[in-house]
Amino acid sequence: MAAWAERLAGVRGVLLDISGVLYDSGSGGGTAIAGSVEAVARLKRSPLKVRFCTNESQKSRRELVGLLQRLGFDISEEEVTAPAPATCQILKERGLRPHLLVHDGVRSEFDDINMSNPNCVVIADAGESFSYENMNRAFQVLMELENPVLISLGKGRYYKETSGLMLDVGGYMKALEYACGIEAEVVGKPSPEFFKSALQAIGVEAHQAIMIGDDIVGDVGGAQQCGMRALQVRTGKFSPMD
Numbered sequence: 001m002a003a004w005a006e007r008l009a010g011v012r013g014v015l016l017d018i019s020g021v022l023y024d025s026g027s028g029g030g031t032a033i034a035g036s037v038e039a040v041a042r043l044k045r046s047p048l049k050v051r052f053c054t055n056e057s058q059k060s061r062r063e064l065v066g067l068l069q070r071l072g073f074d075i076s077e078e079e080v081t082a083p084a085p086a087t088c089q090i091l092k093e094r095g096l097r098p099h100l101l102v103h104d105g106v107r108s109e110f111d112d113i114n115m116s117n118p119n120c121v122v123i124a125d126a127g128e129s130f131s132y133e134n135m136n137r138a139f140q141v142l143m144e145l146e147n148p149v150l151i152s153l154g155k156g157r158y159y160k161e162t163s164g165l166m167l168d169v170g171g172y173m174k175a176l177e178y179a180c181g182i183e184a185e186v187v188g189k190p191s192p193e194f195f196k197s198a199l200q201a202i203g204v205e206a207h208q209a210i211m212i213g214d215d216i217v218g219d220v221g222g223a224q225q226c227g228m229r230a231l232q233v234r235t236g237k238f239s240p241m242d
Contacts, residue, residue, distance in 0.1 A: 007229070013049040013204035015195070015223070016040070017213035018064070018080075019056060019159055020236015022073065026162030029067050033235050037072040044074055049202040052080045053195070053211070055154035055188040055218065057124035057169065058103040061085060081198040083153035083188035084109035087122060090187065096149065098122040099141045101134055101172075120149035123176065123184075125156075125169045135172065142180045150176055154188035156218055160236045189215070190222025199228075216242040 019025055022036045043050050052075060056064050061082045068075050084106050091098060091113055099118035100110060103126050110122075121138045142148040156168035173184050188194050199209055206227035213219020214236030223230040232238060 008210065010208055011048065011210050011229070012208040013051065013199070013202045013210075014043055015051050015053040015198055015209060015211045015228075016043075017189075017211075017215070017219050017236075018052055018054040018068070020214035020238075021212060021233055022068065023071055024160055024162050024236065025058075029070070031162060032071040032073070040073055040075070049204055050079070051198045051202045053189065053198045054080065054082050055156055057083055057106055057153040057188075058127060059105045060108050063105060081194070081201060083194070084124070086194065086197065087151060087153060087187045088113055090151070091120075091122075096120045096151075098151070099138060101126055101129065101138045102153070103127050103129065119145060120151060121176070122151045122153070123169060123173055124153035126172075130172055135175065139176060139179050142176065142182065148180055148182050150180070150182055150184040152184040152186050152188075154218070155184070155186050155190075156215065158237060160214075165237065189213075189218040190225065192222075192226050195223060195226045195228065199226075214238050 023030050023032045061077050061080050065075055065077050065080060088110060097114050097116060097118050099121045101121060102124040106124060118141055121142050123138065142150060152169060152173040155170040155173055157170045158165050158168050177184055199206060209228050211219055211223035211228050211230040212233060214233050216232055220230040220232050232242065
């Protein structure tokens, strides 16, 4: 216990990943991971500030929060940092008009965005929409631009559903990078700006916060690069090889 007290000394805030940490997605909405509802409740009763920090890009923030509430979690939309709303802010600030290669479940996040005559591509975990036809169309849009811009909502390799491991957006992002000879701009973990926005929302400095996630690269590695401490749970995509 003394070792843990030393490791957690000075912690004022906690960033929590969602998928693989609080619940596993899947048919019927998914299931809460054993003990996670109670763990969140205990954190919220503590003096610590709590922020949910997710790369979820198959559901809108509203849909995700509604699902978690039905599973018993004490959570609101205002407590969640997610890549789709952050991407919309970037698009507006830079006057970008996206061609979307995203899941139907997250399209509503882009309702206020001008998508005529695209001058960039936004890619997310599109699931079944990752067909050759759709990937090729995104490739064509990028190749037609003088200064191609590819924005990816995360760069995860895979994630866990109740039915098993599922391929994430990272592989498709890398395919477009290779084909077009460009580098994607990542909005989401492990982007430092993404972590910083979550920390700003709770008014905590990086050295005062700890990230809890199941992804050794996106959650743990990304947080550590920002000056945060991090814990990896043994649920979700955790592997002993990590």
